[in-house]
Amino acid sequence: MVTTNADKVGNGRLGKRSRAAAAAGSAADAPVAGGKQGSTPRADDSRAPAKVGATRSGRRIREIADVSESLDVRRRLRRLARQIQRGSHHVQHMNFIEGAIGDCLDEAAATAAAREQWLLCEAATWGLAWMARTRRAGGSAGGLLERLVKAARSAQAVLASGDTLPARFVLALSRLFRDIEACRCLESDAVTALTSEIDRLVSTSGVVSLSGSFAMVERVARWTAAREIAMATGPMPWDASTEDRFAKAVTVTLRLLGGQGRMLVGAGRMPAAFSAPVLVAAIAAGRKRVQHTVDAMHRQARTGKGSKGSKLSGSKSDDKKLLPRDLHDASAGVAIIRSGWEANAVRVLLEYRSAVPHLEIAVGDRLLVAGPWQWRVTQGGRPLDMEGPWTLSCWESDRKATYLEIIAPLSGGLQIDRQIVVLPKDRVVLLADAITRRPSEQPHDEAQDLLRPHANGGAEHASGELRMAAVLPLAPSLESESADETREILVYDTKPRLQVLPLALPEWKVAGRGSFAATADGLAIEQPVAGGRGYMPLWIDLDPARQGRPLTWRQLTVADTRQNLPPHQAVGFRVQEGLEQWLVYRTLDAARNRTVIGCNLSCGFMLGRIERTGMVDRTIEIQ
Numbered sequence: 001m002v003t004t005n006a007d008k009v010g011n012g013r014l015g016k017r018s019r020a021a022a023a024a025g026s027a028a029d030a031p032v033a034g035g036k037q038g039s040t041p042r043a044d045d046s047r048a049p050a051k052v053g054a055t056r057s058g059r060r061i062r063e064i065a066d067v068s069e070s071l072d073v074r075r076r077l078r079r080l081a082r083q084i085q086r087g088s089h090h091v092q093h094m095n096f097i098e099g100a101i102g103d104c105l106d107e108a109a110a111t112a113a114a115r116e117q118w119l120l121c122e123a124a125t126w127g128l129a130w131m132a133r134t135r136r137a138g139g140s141a142g143g144l145l146e147r148l149v150k151a152a153r154s155a156q157a158v159l160a161s162g163d164t165l166p167a168r169f170v171l172a173l174s175r176l177f178r179d180i181e182a183c184r185c186l187e188s189d190a191v192t193a194l195t196s197e198i199d200r201l202v203s204t205s206g207v208v209s210l211s212g213s214f215a216m217v218e219r220v221a222r223w224t225a226a227r228e229i230a231m232a233t234g235p236m237p238w239d240a241s242t243e244d245r246f247a248k249a250v251t252v253t254l255r256l257l258g259g260q261g262r263m264l265v266g267a268g269r270m271p272a273a274f275s276a277p278v279l280v281a282a283i284a285a286g287r288k289r290v291q292h293t294v295d296a297m298h299r300q301a302r303t304g305k306g307s308k309g310s311k312l313s314g315s316k317s318d319d320k321k322l323l324p325r326d327l328h329d330a331s332a333g334v335a336i337i338r339s340g341w342e343a344n345a346v347r348v349l350l351e352y353r354s355a356v357p358h359l360e361i362a363v364g365d366r367l368l369v370a371g372p373w374q375w376r377v378t379q380g381g382r383p384l385d386m387e388g389p390w391t392l393s394c395w396e397s398d399r400k401a402t403y404l405e406i407i408a409p410l411s412g413g414l415q416i417d418r419q420i421v422v423l424p425k426d427r428v429v430l431l432a433d434a435i436t437r438r439p440s441e442q443p444h445d446e447a448q449d450l451l452r453p454h455a456n457g458g459a460e461h462a463s464g465e466l467r468m469a470a471v472l473p474l475a476p477s478l479e480s481e482s483a484d485e486t487r488e489i490l491v492y493d494t495k496p497r498l499q500v501l502p503l504a505l506p507e508w509k510v511a512g513r514g515s516f517a518a519t520a521d522g523l524a525i526e527q528p529v530a531g532g533r534g535y536m537p538l539w540i541d542l543d544p545a546r547q548g549r550p551l552t553w554r555q556l557t558v559a560d561t562r563q564n565l566p567p568h569q570a571v572g573f574r575v576q577e578g579l580e581q582w583l584v585y586r587t588l589d590a591a592r593n594r595t596v597i598g599c600n601l602s603c604g605f606m607l608g609r610i611e612r613t614g615m616v617d618r619t620i621e622i623q
Helices: 015-029 054-066 071-086 091-110 114-133 141-160 167-176 187-201 213-233 240-254 272-284 288-303 439-451
Strands: 327-329 334-338 346-351 358-363 366-372 375-379 391-397 402-409 414-423 428-437 466-472 479-482 489-492 496-502 515-519 522-529 534-541 551-556 558-560 570-577 580-587 594-596 599-601 605-610 616-622
Touching (some): 071 091, 071 114, 091 141, 114 141, 114 167, 167 213, 240 272, 272 288, 327 391, 346 414, 358 496, 391 616, 402 616, 428 580, 489 515, 496 551
Antiparallel strands (some): 346 358, 375 466, 466 522, 489 496, 496 534, 580 605, 605 616
16 A cells, blocks of 8 residues: 555544545555566565655655756755655645655656656655655555556566666665555566676676676666665565676776776766765675775775875785776676776776777776777778687786787788787886787798798788778867877877877878878877788877976887898887886797897887886786
């Protein structure tokens, strides 16, 4: 029933209102066409609805208002919350609240935004539940409940289609009015939809298979809100297996939040209320490393610390109390790389389930790079297509650096490698594409290269010149500025955010050969590929303290047995910003003992700092 048993209603000034609500509740309790009667286990049928006081109802409605994206909806719901929290028994005040609940349902029916529709319906549910459980419901309460049941039944088709957006509203209605069969039978649809979606989207390691960090965090926040409503009004909404996947998804989601624990979008960050349920669920999970990580994020946000090189702890033992900063799930095709858990940490997200990977780079609470990381390889002007999916080639992560490389086969016996290197201390991200021969094609080519180090590797086919291109997708809120005479590009909004250097292209524009420019899609780079193999790195400096300093870069000569090698066999680059210098080395054939600026190398890739003494401090080496 909408209220307590009508036989228990006294003869006070609200007696007629309560009896009218009881009668309306009986009408709502009658079977309606399309309803699923008796779908909830009998053990649950006997459980009384949760108590809803003025404070609880007002708080819930205010929380719903906080996550609305409509200014009008926020104002309407906050007014309703204030009226409910007054807790008055005056008949005129109750009539006003019933009218406000009806207005919420009117706006829900009129809005074209599905999210706002279900938020309004949920707020109306909490308001009506308060009136019913405290014997304040009037003659229109039954009609309001019937409208809510009708809205919930319309949500059943949405839930059946796999969209869980209305799940929290349906759960709230079915739990708060579970003494009414027409409401109670709705719960199974919401639970089934939530369970199915979590089991379908969440990998065994907790990665949510959606595109973009915002979509991933939003979906986990949606599940968290529904679960919290269920736990506040009864038992857990799903089984232990689904709960385990959900808990892992919450943990993974922490790595995608901004410096103050907020969801990031192209123009900035979302209000704290949007991600707050995720943080609360993470703390409630009971895992100490998760709790310490959330506490650390909050501590950094309060103190405002997080300058260059700052750490949440000063020792390795303290770092072990926090979650690992990096995560890679090959089955989901997702890698998340962080420089740490400081407030202004660098965060990189790569999704490579599709032919064009999705890339994000964020610093603190700013999303700087977001979108498809486009690539193109042509031969004689004809695009070379992928002949298989992206697969993991290498994943290495330690305190000094993180290295990720994925590969995919191309037509014509070629292969494309995409590489991401993150230097946490230096706040540098290296993105690179490499064109090489497939392993089955390499033995003959490499033998020829060893016999003739200056040969072109047999790669200049009659079909034409090879060229490679890529686009770095900038966030919509950013602007870019190219240097007048050199090729570096500065990206900024209210202040400089990143500086990008195309290492394989000549520093000076007058030298020609290739292009690097800002376009509508982002920063586009294109360069020729000599000898059938090529390497196209972008050096991304995310440290604003270095931006504006004198800089230069050079392609270096690589030697093998006292003979200089052509760039289709191995390449080296020197980058200098102010007094800081780095060395980048990459082999494009078999790794051999080689030398670049006096540094002896036998690895496939190396990135390190050039000390003032001229010695190279090798930050990361990949065999």
